[in-house]
Amino acid sequence: MTPLIELKHVYRHFEVNRQRLPVLQDINLSIAANEIVCLVGESGCGKTTTGKILAGLLGPSSGEVLIEGRPRASYTGREAALLRRALQIVHQDPFASINPAHTIGQILGFPLQRHGMVRSRAELRRRIWELLTLVDLTPPGDIVNKFPHQLSGGQRQRVSIARVLTVNPRLIVADEAVSMVDVSIRIGILKMLHRLREQLNLSIVFITHDLALAKYFAWDGRIAVMYLGRIVEIGRTPDVIAHPAHPYTRALLAAVPEADPELTRHKQHLELRSEDIPRLTEIPPGCAFHPRCPFFVPGVCDTRVPPLEPPPDYNQLAACIPLVETGRLIPYTERVNPDGR
Amino acid sequence: MPNDVVVSVRDLSVSYLARRGRVRAVNRASFDLHAGETLALIGESGCGKSTLNLALIRQLPKNATIDSGSILYTRRDKSVVDVLKLNKAELRRFLWSEFAMVFQGALNSLNPVIRVSDMVYDTAAAHGLNKAAAEKRALHLFEKVRLDPYRVFRAYPHELSGGMRQRVLLAMSLLLQPQVVIMDEPTTAVDILTQRSILDVLQTLREELNFSVIFISHDLAVAAEIADTIATMYAGDIVEVGPVNEVFYRPRHAYTLALLNAAPRLSAGAEELYSIPGSPPDLIHPPPGCKFHPRCTFATEVCRTVLPPLVAAEAGHQVACHHTDDVVTAYRKVSRA
Amino acid sequence: MSVKSTVPPAASPVRQMRYLKPFRQRVGEALSSYTARVLLQGLFTVFAVMTFTFFLVRLMPGNPVDIKIDQLMQTQGLTYEQARSQAAGLFDMDLNAPVGQQYLTYVQRVLRGDLGKSILSAGTPVADIIWRFLPWTLFSVGLGLLVSFALGVLIGAAMAYWRGGILDNVMTAVASILYSIPEYIIALLIILVAGVQLQLFQVGELRGGFNPDVAPGFTLEFIGSILKHATLPVITYVLATIGGWILAMKSSTISTLGEDYITVAKARGLSERRVLTAYVGRNALLPLVTRLSVSIGLVVGGSVIVEELFQYPGLGRQLLRAINGRDYTVMQGIFLIIAISVVASTIIADLMLGWLDPRVRVGQKATKG
């Protein structure tokens, strides 16, 4: 089946102070219809940039974006307009994306009218009611005439999701969509997104830096782990979480505290060789993680850029040459100092 | 626990005067902090965690008032200080040497126009510590928090990354060897690996220097790892206080239970989570009775009218809930499923 | 646990070196490159203004040289050639040389400090005129700005500190009103209300930079006279600009007071004085320093009408006279001076900002790790 959207060898760079920032390098990612894909990684690794490219808010510097098998550029005229509506993004801060001077009814009404999605006032009203019910803002009558500042953070985020739904999208990129929402309310929004995915046959790209949340949300989808502009590991969520392959994924998972006192206190952490995150202007050669990697193999990791390949005995893809070639990882300290001295 | 209580808070109430009315941000909060103990204060945004702690060090904004209560602090020499009765000069000397704080949002806690060293000297000068001794101690602490001490000491804040700044603040809070350090969400806006190194550093420092910590967080996982005692706050009330294992494995307040049921766990495989219905209450017009009742699945008539007091359920485990027993049984059921 | 047991042995000299050297070096380099950049930018601006005024006077259709030639031909019945050579003399230009050549000569002269001769008072070098009148303007405008900045900053900071108090409420109103009145109206009001209505001073007496009956010299009387004559223009400048400073400082201080590092500084037990100076004051001043440079430029330009109204012998009044009399060489010279003063104040402000704010100095590079 052709995927809904596919990135092929996508690179993206920005020019900052006459310096070239390679923000994304060789991103290959395909998202099937009705699929959930989670992008995780530390701040600045390029999650939002990837999300924007998927949603069509940014173009790639090089590489291809295919939509249902056709290059994005081949969509023109009316098709392009439909495409723009089909791919939507929900931001972290609802305040940045909804106009505080308009009522919720207006916020939802404008896109409906602008895109000619409704023919009469009655239909407009019905559709707004429907959308508010869809995002669990009930009873809608209490909400439509309120202003954004009269809603709680969670409710505002629901409004911004409802607004995205006005144009009947196929893909929603949720960029840290619940990071600013309280823990107690997050789960409700995530469950709603799950339900919307099924009801409306949506694909969801969920961007977060919270691994536990990623695991919960994308349990029947896939996770892609990014580091310094590259995907270093990608696979089905249970595989990646239970048997992380790439050293970076292992370090991340080992570092996350658990909401269980005994478990979290006895968790084995993976000591990195360095805590410095390299700047994008000085990305290390070979595997970008090698200066920090506890399983660093000199002469291999610092010279060859690892491709995403399936390591033996793993179900996912990982960009780690020693693991893919030998099937195991030996700590750097043992390698340089085999007697443990 | 033995009676080595360092901070004893009783019936502390704080309110803000806002345009819409009086915001009751902390209501009759009572708790004890023991020597060497780490107390984690958890609860959702706006429940009054920061307010409670700003009241402890008397750095509340101008529109806030402390309506009632007492804060007693026991020095190392066992003399007791009534923090609310200190005058300006006494308070100035008291802060940081006995009671230090690492604030929410470390990125903004350092004066951008002066060097880290100047901030160290300023602090030292304010407490009559000489420059050389302060420098020596600061360099030592920077090394302890895994920073390059000399570079960081001479640096301006903007030359440091977020994680480095957070560790600088941690080190600075220990400059005068306080007995208590308040940490307001010190790992919130940082990356996982940075958070890990801060938690590890904090752990080592605590083992070595043996200070007490009040740790504010809305991340249950971080609290589970770092805390000896957990205090849950809801809408300005402390609703449950107990040893970490007690609270996590035998929660007795419906709200704590709800929080635990909403927290995803990495190691748990496919799991069912439950969100808390509704949204946090308005602190200007809080609901009558137990403030959690409109969102609570256990709520009965009594919850709607009678505010449950904080009472001891077991040794060291206090809870303010009308349905403690139901909550315990419910948790057992869920966790076994 | 005691301090002694936890303190490491004294730092070895090797480690000391390790942090001293590269750090000094780095900041030194950054600082010098920053300074160099600021100076270079300034030089370029002055040069651009110089070029601009030259071409304005010489090349534009209907430019002053051509007008003068026409004028000479009509009024004195000269032939074109005669008129042209006379104009060339007046403007001190070789009109027969190619434009590029003329421009080079002009630049060379300016660099030597020769700004040509006045057309109105034939023969007087423009540089002399400028040297004679510039000090008065610099003195009055500079003093006005200094007083206004210092007072405005103090008042604004105090208003923010005691926010909502009487001082705050009264001064916010006053400052907003002052801010919206142009300076020539203030000057007129002073003359009308204080001079004519209330008879606080004799308007006529205060003409000029000092009382001509007092012999110039380093005497108390003479200095007193200078101050007395400068009073009205200075008051005007202060009133015209202080509103802006007050409002800017107030809002800047309020936002600084809300910063976390202020709360942290207080929690560290620092004295109120230290917090207010090194933490609040210094940070709150930053945005104002940038404004300072802009306003210096504006005030020099704005002195034109004020000096005319008070009959103050400054450059502004001279500019007005040059404009009225179509004295292009003088105008050219004064524009150049104004440009230089704006550029100079920008440079001073930039360097001051660099000195106050390390982030500007080193650029936005943060070391990660």
Ligand SMILES: Nc1ncnc2c1ncn2[C@@H]1O[C@H](COP(=O)(O)OP(=O)(O)OP(=O)(O)O)[C@@H](O)[C@H]1O
């Ligand atoms: N328009 C832009 N111009 C210049 N640099 C940019 C631009 N957008 C992003 N960047 C840089 O690209 C890098 C990746 O940015 P991106 O926002 O994709 O990261 P992210 O993974 O979403 O991080 P975060 O978790 O902090 O949101 C960052 O270093 C960022 O500074």
Ligand SMILES: Nc1ncnc2c1ncn2[C@@H]1O[C@H](COP(=O)(O)OP(=O)(O)OP(=O)(O)O)[C@@H](O)[C@H]1O
């Ligand atoms: N200066 C203020 N004026 C008026 N109300 C305030 C002020 N500061 C806080 N509040 C209110 O007091 C309540 C408690 O705020 P507080 O900052 O203590 O919450 P918190 O638990 O620390 O939340 P968070 O987790 O978001 O930091 C909130 O409802 C907040 O809106």
Ligand SMILES: [Mg+2]
């Ligand atoms: Mg992002």
Ligand SMILES: [Mg+2]
């Ligand atoms: Mg807070």
